[in-house]
Amino acid sequence: MKGKIAVVVMAVLLVFYLVLAGVRAVAFIQSGEPVGIAIGLALLILPLIGFWALAREVAFGIRSERLVRQLDDLGELPGTDLPMRPSGRPYxxxxxxxxxxxxxxxxxxxxxxxxxxxxxxxxxxxxxxxxxxxxxxxxxxxxxxxx
Structure with missing residues (x-):
């Protein structure tokens, strides 16, 4: 559960950062200066890439978790008998x-x-x-x- 909370917190922070970058991009574009417009366009592209990457990673997490649950329901989940470190990771x-x-x-x-x-x-x-x-x-x- 802590992992899911961490993902949500990081996603919210990333969205906040990307929105701020988008606002700055619009301000650069509205400056009317050629260099400002170029910087603004570059700043718009980066948040779009960021949103795409975030969506892709969240979708991967949801889909992989669903498959792990299906495998667990079938009793085929490996590694349940592995000795674990105190952190929860197997040796x-x-x-x-x-x-x-x-x-x-x-x-x-x-x-x-x-x-x-x-x-x-x-x-x-x-x-x-x-x-x-x-x-x-x-x-x-x-x-x-x-x-």
């Missing part, structure tokens, strides 16, 4: 031991979103966030693809 050595099974499941069934999500969770438990996000994005895409 990397224990997580690394479960990784080959997750990778083999994806190789055996590359169109199965369950396998891709378990692989993404295994990557995350092992500390490889970039590959974890990629595998989870694949799971989301496969789950959304009509059969």
């Amino acid at each position: 990397r050595d224990a997580a690394d031991e479960q990784f080959p099974a997750a990778q083999a499941a994806v190789e055996a069934e590359p169109e199965n979103w369950h396998a891709w999500l378990r692989l993404g969770l295994a990557y995350d438990a092992s500390g490889d966030r970039k590959r974890a996000r990629g595998a989870i994005r694949t799971a989301i895409a496969l789950e959304r693809t009509p059969k």
